Every structure is written in C-alpha cells, then in structure tokens.
Amino acid sequence: MTADRGPDAPYEIFEIPDFTLVCGQTLRPARIAYRTYGTLNADKSNAVVYPTWYSGRHWDNEWLIGNGADGMALDPSKWFIIVPNMLGNGLSSSPSNTPPPFDRARFPRITVRDNVESQYRLVTEKFGIEKVALVLGWSMGAGQTYQWAVEHPEMVQRMLPFCGSPRTAPHNKVFLDSLRAAMTASVGFDGGWYPPDRWPVGGLRAFARIYAGWGFSQAFYWDEVWRELGHTSLEDFVVGFWEGFFLDGRDPNNLLTMLDTWWSGDVGLTPGFASTEEALASIKARAIVMPAEKDLYFPPEDEAWAVSQMTGCTVEHRVIPGVWGHFAGGGANPVDTKFIDRAVAELLAADPGI
Structure with missing residues (x-):
C-alpha cells in the first residue's frame, strides 16, 4: 500500500x-x-x-x-x-x-x-x-x-x-558565512568533489553545531524547552536533534547551493x-x-x-x-x-x- x-x-x-x-x-x-x-x-x-x-x-x-x-x-x-x-x-x-x-x-x-x-x-x-x-x-x-x-x-x-x-540582513549573512566556512574547511570536503558515498561528516556535524545556536532562542535553552521534544540533556538535544537533522540525507553541496540562494536573497x-x-x-x-x-x-x-x-x-x-x-x-x-x-x-x- x-x-x-x-x-x-x-x-x-x-x-x-x-x-x-x-x-x-x-x-x-x-x-x-x-x-x-x-x-x-x-x-x-x-x-x-x-x-x-x-x-x-x-x-x-x-x-x-x-x-x-x-x-x-x-x-x-x-x-x-x-x-x-x-x-x-x-x-x-x-x-x-x-x-x-x-x-x-x-x-x-x-x-x-x-x-x-x-x-x-x-x-x-x-x-x-x-x-x-x-x-x-x-x-x-x-x-x-x-x-x-x-x-x-x-x-x-x-x-x-x-x-x-x-x-537577507547583514547579521544573517554573517551566520551563513560561518556555515560555509565550517563546511568547506572540513576534512574530506575536497572543494566539493568528495565521493557521493563519502560525505564530509565532520563538516556536517560542525554545520549542525553552528545551527544549534541560531535556530532556537536563548530563552528556549535557558528554560530547557528541548525536553518537550523528548531530549534528556543539552548534549542529547544537540546531537540527537541538530546533528541528526543534517545527517539525514542532506548532501553538503546541496546545502551550500541553498545557502548561496539564501545569502543573495533580495x-x-x-x-x-x-x-x-x-x-x-x-x-x-x-x-x-x-x-x-x-x-x-x-x-x-x-x-x-x-x-x-x-x-x-x-x-x-x-x-x-x-x-x-x-x-x-x-x-x-x-x-x-x-x-x-x-x-x-x-x-x-x-x-x-x-
């Protein structure tokens, strides 16, 4: 079915x-x-x-x-x-x-x-x-x-x-530039020519760690609202939610293409x-x-x-x-x-x- x-x-x-x-x-x-x-x-x-x-x-x-x-x-x-x-x-x-x-x-x-x-x-x-x-x-x-x-x-x-x-505001572009830098500096990125079956996982995880500080507010973390999503600690949330999010079928070159689209939006x-x-x-x-x-x-x-x-x-x-x-x-x-x-x-x- x-x-x-x-x-x-x-x-x-x-x-x-x-x-x-x-x-x-x-x-x-x-x-x-x-x-x-x-x-x-x-x-x-x-x-x-x-x-x-x-x-x-x-x-x-x-x-x-x-x-x-x-x-x-x-x-x-x-x-x-x-x-x-x-x-x-x-x-x-x-x-x-x-x-x-x-x-x-x-x-x-x-x-x-x-x-x-x-x-x-x-x-x-x-x-x-x-x-x-x-x-x-x-x-x-x-x-x-x-x-x-x-x-x-x-x-x-x-x-x-x-x-x-x-x-896209200047402060937003600073965030996007930090994501690009983390991904392109990753071991195995190789200028975007990594093999299709060997993504630069370290870059994806670094990407996720930067995102974790931006996607939710300071108050969200202060109040430990991540518990409402089923997580048991801050590290459990950052790894389970954020790293898991970007490791779920999100190709690094695809991410960088969409990042450039976002950066240039006007x-x-x-x-x-x-x-x-x-x-x-x-x-x-x-x-x-x-x-x-x-x-x-x-x-x-x-x-x-x-x-x-x-x-x-x-x-x-x-x-x-x-x-x-x-x-x-x-x-x-x-x-x-x-x-x-x-x-x-x-x-x-x-x-x-x-």
Missing part, C-alpha cells in the same frame, strides 16, 4: 527543457519536484503555492496541511495546495542529482528569482492557473513568498510569509526595481507578515520595517509569541502551529488584495 504522506509518498517532476538562470548558466533540463494536495477546481481559483525551506523537502511542509477532517485552514478538500521543492534541495535539480559536467561543485548558482520563475512555469504551464489564492512559506519559503508577490502582483491574491524576510534585485523598498511597495496581495518573537535570523523589527514599505497593499505585522525562535515556524510546537493556522484561515476568508 502506497503512503499518502511523508517521504515514501509519490511525488511528481515538472521538466523545463532549457532553463536559463539569473547567473547566465542553463539547466538542461531543470527538474522541479513537487507534490499536490487536493483537487484543482473547475475555474482554477483554489490554488495555494507553499514552497519549501532551507534543506526542507515537500513532506516537511505537511504539518500545516490538513487532512480534510481536522479543521485546519489548508484543507485539501477545499484548496489545491502545490508544494514545489527548491532547486538544490536534492529532489529538484541539485548538485547531487545533476549529471556531469554540472554536477557537485560545478552546479550553477541559484537565486530566489530562479526558484520562483521555475514555480511560475509549473503553476502556469502544467496547471493553467492564472490566479493564486495564497502563497505562503516558512524561512526561505517566506523569501520565495515575497518574491512571488513582487514578481507576479497580478497573480498573487494573498501572501503569508512567516519567519522569513524579503532581503526582492530589490528583481528587474524593474531600483531598491528593496520600491519592490515591496509594488506588492498588491493582501498580507499577514508573521515573524517570531525571538527569531535570531529574522527578528520582528526587520519584518516591521518590511511591512512599513508595503504601502500598496493591505498588510498586518503579526508576531508569533514565545521562545521557540526561528523554529516557531517549523511545526514542532503545537501552540505555534495553531497560531499560524489561525492566520491562514483569516487570510483565506478575507477579500483578496487583487
């Missing part, structure tokens, strides 16, 4: 024969792995686009997708939910699955714009969708949400970026705009922007600034309270999940921005 959800469930591939990237190189073809939940209605008005996040796969988004009977807002009996996998995540075109000569360390640089353009091609060419009822996402999924709303203002009716930003680089402020002002979609109270990557004040620039739409800045930091948006805490789900429900019930 085939699984309906999770990593064992079937997914689909959309191919773009010649996909020229912002960097000037071309994927031949670009392969976009995606999963859909629900049924597209006759007038194609019930589409939701829900991109993945840094190293996430489509099944990692399923915590916010209901089952038709649990009352969650992203109800597949009402909405047609498309979850496209980011380029570089190991399922869509990536260093780990692209044949030579563009494999591994030669895989081209990918931008947020490249991801959104490939998703736009999927949505329009595969499904013939002209309006998207909602685009939403966590972390890098939020960055893609902003890019969708800037690049396709005539199409995106509502948007809900949570724990993410339209532009809707102000969209053609036709002179600045991030100008790009944000062009958004027409009805929006709820949801940072987490203690997020170290995307603090609420950064997103308050973004909201202040979104002068062309109806928008609310709504902070997710609590100590879970960035992972308030990751589906691990039921309280935060309910908070996000309520916002999704409100937004879907509201008149669209366009």
